Amino acid sequence: MHSPDLTQENIAHIRKRFPGCVTETRDTRGAIRLAVDFDLLRQELADVIIEGPQERYQLTWPGKREALLTANAPISKTLRPCREESVDFDTTKNLFIEGDNLDALKLLQETYLGKVKVIYIDPPYNTGRDFIYDDDYSAETDEYLTDSGQKDDQGGRLVANTESNGRFHSDWLSMMAPRLRLARTLLKEDGSIFISIDDGEVQNLRSLCDEIFGAENFIATIIWHKMDSPKNSAKYLSEDHDYILLYAKNSNIWRPKLLPRSDKMVERYKNPDNDSRGPWLLGDLAARNFYSKGTYPITTPAGRTISGPPAGSYWRVSKEKFNELLTDNRIWWGESSDNRPGIKKFLSEVRDGVIPQTYWPWKEVGSTRNAKQELSKLLQASSGDDIFITPKPVKLIQRILEISTDSYEQEIVLDFFAGSGTTAHAAFSSNSLDGGNRRWIMIQLPEAMSSESTISEMCITRIKRAGTQLSGHTKGMMPNVDTGFRVLKVDSTNMDDVLSTPDVLSQADLLNSLDNIKPDRTAEDLLFQVMLDWGVDLALSIEKRTIQGKDIYFVDGNALAACFDAHGGVDEALVKELATYQPLRVVFRDAGFRDSAAKINVEQIFRTASPATDVKCI
Structure with a gap:
């Protein structure tokens, strides 16, 4: 019961195309595993003799390989x-x-592979403050300073200005790289981040991101004008904007949704001539792009001859097309009938909406103050309380959901740096406004905010209150919005470690190893680990029934x-009755x-009574 070993899966893909480049080796436990002969693979992929590493354009940093x-490394954890x-x-x-x-992204790989429509994240900005993502290659600042010799055992600083050393950016990249790689696999083919x-x-x-998602899948750098007033305390210039990088899983497929006008x-559309087709907006007939058929004289209804388009420009349409538009009353000469x-x-x-732009002003999507x-x-x-330093406005995330999701689809929104919970709040609000069925997955580390609470606890409280606020069916809001959520916590596997070699195993150890489940784990803990391992959606409905005095969990009917x-x-009687329900698993x-x-x-009982059922025993 581990998360998938992505390294072995990748090697299997290589083996299909280059079988001679994959060999077998033994791991530290003596088990046979596949391994890649990289020198041979490098030669297979080159049309010249490869003798060693070649210089090439790439992003690299200390710790990238790790x-x-x-x-790719598997973990032995679960969600409780x-x-x-x-x-x-x-x-x-x-x-x-x-x-x-x-850990959470690894655990979600089996269940949500290729199923997430949009990911929004607001990761640590690496401003010199501590960021607490303490995996093997991205340590908390105090720990890193001690381990690297920049602090002594008593906590005294040994080296000044640590932000200027090479590890400052490397640690941040080492934290981001594995998470973005795992996130990409969760995106649908028409998904975006x-x-x-x-x-x-x-x-x-x-x-x-160019390396992970492909430079060809870069869509835009969005400028969010986040400050509603200049920051006069700035040392140099008032930094009034942040960036939002937008990448598609596949730019050939992904298209933004139009924004409503x-x-x-x-109001810019008028109808001064009472045209039966309704209000219209005047477009310029001239353009600067060269057009070989775009230079000809035009005579106004008042009789004035215009020799051609303005200097340096061309008429957008040919003379023939112009005459068609004139006949169809699509040309406007002004109130005097003598204008250009x-x-x-x-x-x-026109289209039902407008194409999104790359500049998002705070008046439209909110500011940091909002x-x-x-x-x-x-x-x-209370006034002055510093709850969370960098929350994002709800309208900002609503704009992202508006251009990246369909309201009528039950599409999944993922935020694995959930922070204050704005993304969940925005999903609630968007569904309330347009009747959508967006569902979300939030992931947040229980990082301490104070001696009394953590960021994840604050986030949960915020989401609960946002849901309560919207469930009041505010005027103009859609009813029956799903404002609930299941809380799952990353923990060690439910399975007890009962693996031992014969030479260290005593008879007493055998008696203690009769049960392979940890004693503190509940039936629902086991249910969710089985759902993870089988790739069953963790949000499916769960019903507990009593059959012959035993609790039986049914997920999504008989899934x-x-x-x-x-x-x-x-016993056999219980198994026979359970088989009559013909569950898929x-x-x-x-x-x-x-x-x-x-x-x-x-x-044998299920093979006879329900042959399509997949049977498993843990």
């Missing part, structure tokens, strides 16, 4: 449900995962049936069978 290894912190646990489609996002960042790491992040845009002509563009004929006010109001904070009785109560706990005969016969 970071890539981290992304927490009903008491959840809302509408049995029916909601939303998930809140508490834990390190690297939006990443907030500032000047400090935007160049490195752009290069890293604002009232101000619609323009083309009427009717509101009824974001802090929203958060403080929801959490009922999965599970009996985790640990007291030897599973069924799982039992090894210690739950009454005797060996019941365990041996379970597959």
Whole structure:
């Protein structure tokens, strides 16, 4: 019960194309594993003799290889449900995962591979403050300073200005690289990722994303004008904007959704000549692009001859096309009928919306001040309380969801740096406004905010209050919005370590190893680990029924049936009755069978009564 070993999967893909480049080797436990002969593979992929490493254009940093290894390495962890912190646990489609996002992303690989429509993240900006993503190659600042000899055992600083050393950017890249690689695999083919960042790491992040997502899938750098007033305390210039990098999984497929026209845009359309086709906007007939058929004289209705387009420009259409537009009353000469002509563009004929632009002003999507006010109001904070330093405004994330998701589809939104929970709040608000079915997955590390709470606890509280606020069916809002969520927590595997070599195993050890499940784990803990391993959606409905005195869990009707009785109560009669439900999958706990005969016969019973059922025993 481990997450998938992505390294072995990648090697299997290489083996299909270059079988001679893959060999077998033994790991530290003596098990046979596949390995790549990289020198031979390098030669297979080159049309000249390769004798050693060649210079090439690439992004590299100290620790890059270890970071890539981290992304592929399997982990022995699971997700444990927490009903008491959840809302509408049995029916909601939303998930809140508490834990390190690297672990969580690995655990989600089997279930949500290629299923996420949009990812938004607001990672640490690497401003010199501590960032706490303590995997093998990205340590908390104090720990790194001690390990690298920049602090002594008493905590005294030995080296000044550590931000200027080479590891300052390398640590951040090593933290981001494995997470982005795992995130890419979760995206649908027509999916996209939006990443907030500032000047400090935007160049490195752009290069890293070019490598992971492909430079050809870069869509745009969006400028968010985040400050609603200049920052007069700035040392140099007031930094009024942040960046949002936008990448598509496949730029040949991904297209942005159109934004609705604002009232101000619609008001620009007039109908001074009472045209039956409705309001129109005047477009210039002249353009600067060269057009060989775009130079000809035009005579106005008042009789004035215009010798040609303005200097340095060309008419947009040929003489023949102009005459067609004139006949169709699509040319406007002004109230005097003697002006230079323009083309009427009717509101009824233009697209239903406008193409998104790369500049997002705070008046449209909110400012940092708006974001802090929203958060403080929801959490009922006192004036001056610094709850969360860098929240994002709800309107900003709503804009992202508006151009990247379809309201009528049950599309998945992922944020694995959930922070204050703005993305979940924005999904609630968007669904309330347009009746959408967007569902979300939030991931947040339980990083300490104070002696009393963590960021994940604050995030959960914010999401709960946002859902309560919207469930009041505010005027203009859609009813029946799913404002619930299941809380799942990253933890060690439910399976006890009972593997030992014969020479170190005593008879007492054998007796202690009868049960391979940790004693503190519940039936629901086991259910969610089985769902993870089988790739079953973690948000499917769960119903607990009693059959012959035993608790049986049914997931999404009969998609999965599970009996985790640990007291030897599973006999042939129970198995036969459970088979009548004909579940797609069924799982039992090894210690739950009454005797060996019941365990041996379970597959035969299902093969007879429900041959399509996949049977598993843990």
